[in-house]
Amino acid sequence: MGIEGVGARVARKEDKRFITGAGRYVDDMVVPGMKHAVFVRSPHAHAQIKKIDVKKAQAMPGVIGVLTGKELKADGIGNLICGWMIHSKDGSPMKMGAWSPLAVDKVRYVGDAVVVVVAETKGQARDAAEAVEITYKELKAVVDATKALEKGAPQIHAEAEDNLIFDWEIGDARATDAAIKAAAHVTRMKIVNNRLVPNAMEPRAALGHYDKAEDHFTCWTTSQNPHVARLVMSAFYNVAPENKLRVIAPDVGGGFGSKIYIYPEEIVCLWASKKTGVPVKWVADRTESFLSDAHGRDHVSMVEMAFDKDNRITGLKVDTIANLGAYMSLFSSCVPTYLYATLLSGQYNIAAIHANVRTVYTNTAPVDAYRGAGRPEATYLLERTMEAAARELGVSPAELRRKNFITSFPHQTPVIMNYDAGDYGASLDAAMKSADYAGFARRKADAARKGKLRGIGMSCYIEACGIAPSAAVGSLGAGVGLWESAEVRVNAVGTIEVLTGSHSHGQGHETTFAQLVNQRLGVPIDSVSIVHGDTDKVQMGMGTYGSRSGAVGMSAVAKALDKVEAKAKKIAAHLLEADEGDIVIENGALKVAGTDKNVPWFQVALAAYTAHNLPAGMEPGLKETAFYDPANFTFPAGCYICEVEIDPETGTTEIVQFVAADDFGNIINPMIVEGQVHGGIAQGIGQALLEGAHYDAGGQLLTASYMDYTMPRAGDLPSFKVSTSNTPCPSNPLGIKGCGEAGAIGSPPAVINAITDAIGIPDIAMPASPSTVWAAIRATKK
């Protein structure tokens, strides 16, 4: 490992602009003549639109245009779609209701966009938006997925009878039922996974610019995947053909999944720019983000876990209802199916698994992938159930897990996934050692003397990331392939640009991708620039989500580097009059192995471009492109241990220690990996202790600001003890598994297992806020 190569703790190249205020986010972009958009949104959860009167608004100062869904439809703009087809177990396709970027006849959740106002200033647009008169006929609303399935519930989309989108299953029902019937013990749980709002700190924003002379659109947007945005807006929403649409995702202030999807606002800003003849910028208020960003989680599941007399798991049966909100967001259907139920084997050898999943429309914001996406739901369900089982069986939670660990690889689970490598015992041992698990009883006794309740909980998670082999996901219904592309452009002086379809919105690609180039070619990372986030610069890409940038995006870079290296070696061999097979790359030079004959890297690059003396028949230039399609998912795994101390007088939970022991495969930059784990854990602790999106029965979002939705703050969290014990991933050339989501996946059950251990109760709802904990403690005393 060089000081800037793979495995080095290199400080980030991109930091300087962020710490000096020179970052460029969408809201910082200014285009000459740019005006401002404000959306008029539905105040009702469910209503018919009877009349829209825009006359007063049009007459307000500074107003340039007040546009409705009817005009948008008349211009041929298409409905938003879900890009992953799921079939119900009866073979019928999922029931996708129409989602117009601006509602025409009906609104289906509070925040549904109805009208857009474009004005000289944002203030004027806001004033005019208040003058738009919309007459609604209110309809009964339903926000709870279980209630939405009941007979007589309000019908949200004509296309989906009883609000059921699909009724899907995976696994072997008969074998699982037989295992439960024959079991020595069955643990039964109801598991609720609370609805969350992703809350990237940068609110969503879009700037649409139509160039009339060129008949060309440019869209600056807060996207994790600008190419997917362009593809979908061209192919499905009819905004413009791909060659007439450039999408730029500049600096993006966090995503966590919520910026994967193409939302109504970017479509409307582009269309409105053409309609009004001015560039149109929209930036969400935080409350608008709460109302209209895709939410996460919101599952209710019934679980049965069967054990034989030796406490080995013999079967797992799961019945899940997943709330998808008012419309099917872009990848909403795959989250509670292929990203969830395929992980229900966890780290355990389970012979029979069956899961049934029903997805449901409700009058709430659309639900889609949020950091972890399906895998936190699977992990929470399994690890809470394992904990409950250990308590029921009277055995140590660690030993029950260890007894059931998968220990030989590859391992085929009964739910599609083929785990390629791992060492779950190593992570469990590392976590228990780091947490001084053996000393817990003493610490609990010490806490009791102070009048505090102390508890400890663990969680052994596995996830599937490096998303994903294109043919495999295609066979499961995905509308896109999930490969990644890269281009390595060596300049004539030897400096390098790497163009990638991955997109960094905090992950540090400008550093880690350059570290890979340094490792391979010896070029200093300052001489390597990473270019991303612009469809005019990077040919194609699938973007960043599902912890895929390292395993998939960097593998594409590695593949392109292979080609660059091969050509550079040919040139060097020619210049050095040596055999191509004898050329090695060391310390920024191409050398004849075992001799002192060498040619510096920059000279090879220069030779490629002067083309005065190249091998016969060789094209000039040194630039290569690669598309990498992964062979398998990757399977990061680990063990998290949380220790809490609860004040029974106030119900306040303090996390006194949090330990993470992960297996991420090979690591490019440990500093960045640790940062990803810290952030993920904070979001997982947030879910367990603080966060929850709450709608009232009428569909009003009660938690629509930071005054109401409890974001984790510095004082809510401890410093974390993180470590890794890694088994390289055999499925990609770099051995990377991915680390972006692990923290959010593994941590919630560890926290809740610790709290229920402290109080001595079987379950507690997330978020386990002080009032919930206080009430639970009181209930034990009755």
Added chain:
Amino acid sequence: MSDVSFVVNGRRVSGAVEDRTLLVHFLRENLGLTGTHVGCDTSQCGACVVHVDGRAVKSCSMLAAQASGSTVTTIEGLASGPDLHPVQAAFKEHHGLQCGFCTPGMIMTATDMISRHPEGLDEATVRAELDGNICRCTGYHNIVKAILAASKTMSKGATKGKAKQAA
């Protein structure tokens, strides 16, 4: 409309603004100082923290007209010359940022916090005093580490300065 005049990052600026203009919008839109960010609409997130007359202030909680006459420092004016301010340098060294959106507010808050605690800081104090700044990426772990490190560096610097003066 209100006439306003400030010293921003050492430069005298003035202008006429709508009465309802917030300081943050004046900085971003009139002066093009886009390093100060807007992350919420309830003065909770702290992405817009600047220094007004030497004190950390959420620039979304103040009208431009209210701030008129004062001296304002934003993230763009924190460092003097080409070198990073010690707090900026510590955020980089300790990986105290990921997406960078909350970072300017964090750094401005941290600088103020360190200057109010010349005796030095401990983890509990840093965490308590970060109450008004939300970060979604880092879990605060490395932000806390960076602030503690910067506090140490700056108190060393201050001691050196004093020693020099005494000599």
